[in-house]
Amino acid sequence: GENVEQHPSTLSVQEGDSAVIKCTYSDSASNYFPWYKQELGKGPQLIIDIRSNVGEKKDQRIAVTLNKTAKHFSLHITETQPEDSAVYFCAARAGGTASKLTFGTGTRLQVTL
Amino acid sequence: GAVVSQHPSRVICKSGTSVKIECRSLDFQATTMFWYRQFPKQSLMLMATSNEGSKATYEQGVEKDKFLINHASLTLSTLTVTSAHPEDSSFYICSAAADYSYEQYFGPGTRLTVT
Numbered sequence A: 001g002e003n004v005e006q007h008p009s010t011l012s013v014q015e016g017d018s019a020v021i022k023c024t025y026s027d028s029a030s031n032y033f034p035w036y037k038q039e040l041g042k043g044p045q046l047i048i049d050i051r052s053n054v055g056e057k058k059d060q061r062i063a064v065t066l067n068k069t070a071k072h073f074s075l076h077i078t079e080t081q082p083e084d085s086a087v088y089f090c091a092a093r094a095g096g097t098a099s100k101l102t103f104g105t106g107t108r109l110q111v112t113l
Numbered sequence B: 001g002a003v004v005s006q007h008p009s010r011v012i013c014k015s016g017t018s019v020k021i022e023c024r025s026l027d028f029q030a031t032t033m034f035w036y037r038q039f040p041k042q043s044l045m046l047m048a049t050s051n052e053g054s055k056a057t058y059e060q061g062v063e064k065d066k067f068l069i070n071h072a073s074l075t076l077s078t079l080t081v082t083s084a085h086p087e088d089s090s091f092y093i094c095s096a097a098a099d100y101s102y103e104q105y106f107g108p109g110t111r112l113t114v115t
Helices: none
Strands: A004-007 A010-014 A019-025 A030-038 A045-051 A056-059 A062-067 A072-077 A086-094 A107-112 B004-007 B010-013 B019-025 B032-038 B045-051 B067-073 B076-081 B090-097 B104-106 B110-114
Touching: A004 A086, A010 A019, A019 A030, A019 A086, A019 A107, A030 A062, A045 A056, A045 A062, A072 A086, B004 B090, B010 B019, B019 B032, B019 B090, B019 B110, B032 B067, B032 B076, B045 B067, B076 B090
Parallel strands: A010 A107, B010 B110
Antiparallel strands: A004 A019, A019 A072, A030 A045, A030 A086, A056 A062, A062 A072, A086 A107, B004 B019, B019 B076, B032 B045, B032 B090, B067 B076, B090 B104, B090 B110
């Protein structure tokens, strides 16, 4: 089955700096790669996603890049703010909407003042 | 955006009792719903996938007789933890998917504590 690895497990950056989180996946059939932000005691919230026919996607301060050949994708957050502090999860899915997501192990991002 | 709710948000039950958690898609029809379990400082682990009107598909290692899933309608799925034990204490999260969207919409989660 699919295996998703995520690094780093913890990341501390100063406010205003950029943060990068990287994930690799094993199933070459994976075609959908979402990123979630989870705050303490809450469910995951989708922040950005990318499909396999696109190499990069950007939404304001957040961007995701996908390298299908290398089977890795990355989340980039620019101009970080204290409210960006949370746990971030990457995920991958092969197949349609009824197929399951496989999650990475998570990255705890701390944005310090 | 699509909204998924869960009820209750928190529940405490005694060991040996059963507890039911509801997951509802409020403004769309969910053809598929998923149930996850998350232990502290860990990732989400898929427990089962359910489609409306059919039996749930459980992940390896998840006891289907202990975690009963019912997907009775396109807007409601329930997870019943039977004969709960302290080791079942966890954060249970559901998500819902519709045919027209790539997204999976997550609920806010239910904190289960078994004493």
